[in-house]
Amino acid sequence: MNRLLRRAGVLLLPATVAVLAACSGSDQGAAGQSTIDARWTAYERPVEYPGSVTLPAEPITMRDGVRLATAVRLPAGEDGEPAAGPFPVLVTLTGYNRGIPAIPAFNNYLVERGYAHVSVDVRGTGSSEGAWEAFSETEQADYYEVLDWAASQPWSNGRIGTWGASFMGITQLLAAAQQHPAHEAAFAIVPMGDGYRDIVFSGGQTNIGFIPLWMGLVTALSVVPTVDTLQNPALYISSALQNLTAAITTFQVPIIAQAVLGGDIAYDGPFWRTRSPIEVADDVRVPTFIVGGLKDIFQRGEPMLYEAIRRNNEAKLLIGPWEHVGGSFGAGLEDAGLPSMDQMALQWFDRHLRDMRSGTEAQPTVTQYYWGREDWSVAADWPHPAARAERWYLQPGGELAPEAPAEAGVDRTLQIPVNGLCSSSASQWTAGILGIVAPPCAADNRLNEIIELTYTTPPMEADYAVNGPIQADLWVSSSAPDTGVNVRLTLVDEQGRSRELTHGLLNASMRAVDPERSRYLDGEMIQPWHLFTREARDVPGIGNVVPVNVEIFPSSFVIPEGHRLRVAIGPGDFPHGLPPVADLIDQLLGVISIHAGPDRPSSVVLPVVPADAVVPAR
Incomplete structure (x- = not known):
């Protein structure tokens, strides 16, 4: 029923979510275990491989001939050669040019513990061809094809998790809603829920603080040459020309102009619903860990995503005292006596991609920082069941x-x-x-x-x-x-x-x-x-x-x-x-x-x- 309502353009009611959560027992975790008294405990396991190695860049060709720039990082032995697989695979779909070291598109901590990591520039960004239209239907269709490709590679064991922050968190949820059979877990860090209400037009006003900055960043990073540009200069030249042309004529510049002048884009409608993970959160069927921030640009949507996803499968929520950048890295977790974000991700993926008894089901369901007390607290659900x-x-x-x-x-x-x-x-x-x-x-x-x-x-x-x-x-x-x-x-x-x-x-x-x-x-x-x-x-x-x-x-x-x-x-x-x-x-x-x-x-x-x-x- 929820899916039928959403297809008709109706968002699942937050009030309905609260009622369903109450009916299911507000003090129960997704696995049926009470988590009201749970506390965070450390999880760590030693490095399995002494290093990692990035394979030569290899684009993936989409159904319409557009080539997506892709890089693969595998565990490596002491000789620097790729270790024998196959491995469970982490996929990151980014708009920030996966070849730029300053914006992490790989997680070496996880690779050295036995995961392959695939990083892909979505169409129209980085070194990928095509026109970027920010989470459009065409872009989302690419996600499924990328997962197909990752599941079928010789170094892959066919089990896929997704990982990443911000843009890379949003793409995870949109991909998870497609229910690819190989997709088994998501770790979405500071993702957006509702494109219109969370960020672009909060309260019906144009966000001129972040949106022009963000669109400019995506555009600029799309023409920055990287190390693997030398491996395929023709792809770089083709993609740079396509990306710049699209930015000026079809998307970035026209969209900003409409927003400032009050065109149709300034009102909620199909454009925003297509790009909002909260609209398809009811279709997410993989265990999902959501990370948010009390001062994040997606402050509104992060707990609502957790709330919607948790109705259908296991989900956890971590909200820290962070703005967007600090939340992307989980700044200060270890100083507060909590596991690092990498350790939380390792525990999550070890259980859901490797079937290890990592104990993540015993960790708190909801963890939030409280201003005024300046400390972290845990609860059985969000909103707090005792509210x-x-x-x-x-x-x-x-x-x-x-x-x-x-x-x-x-x-x-x-x-x-x-x-x-x-x-x-x-x-x-x-x-x-x-x-x-x-x-x-x-x-x-x-x-x-x-x-x-x-x-x-x-x-x-x-x-x-x-x-x-x-x-x-x-x-x-x-x-x-x-x-x-x-x-x-x-x-x-x-x-x-x-x-x-x-x-x-x-x-x-x-x-x-x-x-x-x-x-x-x-x-x-x-x-x-x-x-x-x-x-x-x-x-x-x-x-x-x-x-x-x-x-x-x-x-x-x-x-x-x-x-x-x-x-x-x-x-x-x-x-x-x-x-x-x-x-x-x-x-x-x-x-x-x-x-x-x-x-x-x-x-x-x-x-x-x-x-x-x-x-x-x-």
């Missing part, structure tokens, strides 16, 4: 309280769409680049709050823990026709520093919600499903008060005793979001008003868990 909905109300003048305000009031601030440069969000949505040049802003939101409206709780009387998606329900008006609404949650310490925890962004004109696709907790909507279609767009108009449900991306944090929780509201989150040109004109030179009172109870609803349910990971 309960709790609502806090904005009080006129700046207080945040559990009771609705007795009297009405309005707070106002200037409508500046480029607000947000001095925030941790600016670092997050440029994959850490702006965090390098503006570290004080990443640690303290107070400069950014000068033009934001803030609502703060009294000091907490005990530790206050939150885990899962969050929603702000606001009554908003503007002196301009439209406005952006950005909501940040921050932790205010005893010295007054305001540290951003998570946030959400929404154009008021894109506020239409499908209640059937939204997520609920204890009867409260806690994760709205916005339509983001041209037909649903509804400009509020000057002075009109409208209800706006802002999706705040899921997080895990503790407000320690004596500290305070703050909601900071502003009109924008630049460069994460900038309205398309037509919408931007509607939002300039205005004043945004947040209404609070008995008839307009602006509030935020949180998934609160008992503090003692935040179980240490080790």
Whole structure:
């Protein structure tokens, strides 16, 4: 039934996912074993082979004659010669030119422990021919052919796992949904779930911080010569010409132009659903390990992917205190007393590709870092099974309280769409680049709050823990026709520093919600499903008060005793979001008003868990 709904263009409801998970027993792991008390234990085995060797580059020819640049790395003996196989095979499908050493397309740690590793540039990238169209149907059809090829090679034993981060995590999930018979495990590091909502048009605004940077990176890396270029210069010249021509005429440049100008690409539809792994996650039938980050560019989609995949097979979720680059490597895991990401991957593949009793089924199902406690915790599932909905109300003048305000009031601030440069969000949505040049802003939101409206709780009387998606329900008006609404949650310490925890962004004109696709907790909507279609767009108009449900991306944090929780509201989150040109004109030179009172109870609803349910990971 789920597959039929998706083929009709309907996304599986998050609320349905939660209900099914509850029916299956929220304290049970995929193998039926309770994991509520599980702790991480070390897993390691010695190197089997003293080295590795990369075979001469050999392109794979697709059904339409396009050649994909491919490299194979095998375990090697002390003489540097390939060891006798066959081996289980890891496949990495990348858009970042597998010949560039700075962007890992091979994992020597795993190769030296008995795995062959195949790395392939997807069509239109690296040294592969064709036109790149970012996870298009044509590209996805290539994935199946690549797995066919890898399973049939003499050094392959026909058992395939997939591995890689970011682009290479996304391709894994899209490939897994095709259910190739040789594909038996996936280890997807910082993958995207929903192309539209997670990253490109969060809240209906164009992500100008990351998307042009990313498309430019893929394009630039496609013309960089590598060591194996000398082995096949004709393929390099052919692919470079095709890649550049396609970038200028058919995809990268036209897509960015449409996004900025507000063309059809700026609205949700088949283009985005085709490229979103969450749309086909219900078809994934291989054991899947998902790695995410609390400040990752795919912060929203990573736990939702785990949630969808786990309904049908074994899945695990690891979410760290990472932006995109740190999450790609699992930075700091060993310093925290946890296994490294390579060790986790080895344990996963040893069990699922080599049938070893590696013990991965006894490891925690969900492992998350908690801001505020600055430590790792484990749970039986995501969202946390013990979560309960709790609502806090904005009080006129700046207080945040559990009771609705007795009297009405309005707070106002200037409508500046480029607000947000001095925030941790600016670092997050440029994959850490702006965090390098503006570290004080990443640690303290107070400069950014000068033009934001803030609502703060009294000091907490005990530790206050939150885990899962969050929603702000606001009554908003503007002196301009439209406005952006950005909501940040921050932790205010005893010295007054305001540290951003998570946030959400929404154009008021894109506020239409499908209640059937939204997520609920204890009867409260806690994760709205916005339509983001041209037909649903509804400009509020000057002075009109409208209800706006802002999706705040899921997080895990503790407000320690004596500290305070703050909601900071502003009109924008630049460069994460900038309205398309037509919408931007509607939002300039205005004043945004947040209404609070008995008839307009602006509030935020949180998934609160008992503090003692935040179980240490080790």
